[in-house]
Amino acid sequence: QLATGHTAQAFANAHRVWDAERFLHLPGEGAVQSALLHSDTLVHVANTYYATVHFPATAAFLVWLYLRRPTHYVWARRVLALVTAAALVGHLTFPLAPPRLLAESGLLDTGQLFGPSVYGAHPATDAMANQFAAMPSLHFGWALMVAIGLIAATRSRWRWLWLLHPLLTLLVIVGTANHYWLDSVAAAALLCLALAVIHAPHRTATTALRGQEHARAGIPAQDRPELVGAGR
Template sequence: MTVVEQSGDARRVRVRAAMREILLVAALFLAYQGGRMLATGHVAEAMGNAGRIWDLERAFRLPAETLVQGLVIDHRLLVRVANCYYAYVHFPATAVALVWMYLRRPELYRWMRRTLACLTTVALVVHLLVPLAPPRMTVAGLIDTGQRFGPSVYGPPSTDSMANQYAAMPSLHVGWALAVAITLIAATRGRWRWLWLAHPLTTLFVVVATGNHYWLDAIVAIALLTAVILILPRPVPAPPVVIPAQRAPVEPAGVL
């Protein structure tokens, strides 16, 4: 077999492996979306849980979500940027990080994929056990910024067949963003790598400012992610590639 044929075979193997990974991640996402829809129809319970979450946050002296929204609500551009971040950054940022890890750091890719899958599975169980209406539906004085200023990823709750809006806890926007940041910090070097934490911090601010999540939704997501990380095996570094040293050519002996 020629070198060109071997290279072509290796390329086809990589393409098939990449397609399997894409299909696996897509299947996990579709299973999660389908599972979330099983939690629909618990409106009264979701509204009651929302009141209890609000009271619990006040008991913990957490700042009211209305105060956070008040920081941006008078600035139309900031509100639209927050809405766009909520609508358009969550899935693409996670997908780009997964692709980059798959190509550059496969051992971290496998760990990140397992982490996201486990976190999403546990979150689905919580959605089923604790249906929760988002604060934009229940908190007086809080505006649904997506509906008011756009863009919005949700329709009216009574007719929205694409998403279960009564599954606010935990916030997978925050959980996934933090998992992405942790993986990228592990994959990169230098002191600037800690700037990856700007993604989950920005996400946390955005989900609260837009009225889509309570503080406790994010706190529960972080706690679940921490538990998943502690339970899962640590990623095993790829063995270093050893390049054999080239020997210096031996000079032919001279003729006496």
């Protein structure tokens, strides 16, 4: 609601971002969308991924950390909170129309055309979402933090495959024309700053096992010795 009424500024900023990407010779978002448009099913899957994976995946990540890696949960929660707060400030101070709304981009609004869509057909009057909150992309920022958090909190040799989540998210948000490439660059930069300020805990096998035992025993967080010094 605070972001309503900034339509002219949002489109002016969209033209600036589009021109900046062309100046930097970034690959066109249209190349990704063209690949999706080869199949109606693929477009529908991408729209569904955009609409349904963002919040549940992040929530599942935090719940798993809370139950299995308590010290990492505190760290990840703080990083996500800081990134989200900074992003919301960015959304208010730099309203940005996504490429699906920018005629100059030549991109289609795949959500409206193929479904499902999480946004109303009229951005300026959408009461459920701020459609001008393109930069930074929290879809990408959260997905990248989920991957980094799971890589930091686990020891499996396959843990690096979690990076497929932000990679797939990036292709989806660009291919559906909900975000520019630079939206993800801005989100990654914010996340790097947050990670520089809030350091990941050093987990040992003993600490992890103790944390799991205490969590299963129902011991409150403030009484768990493995959380001392990690914050709550």
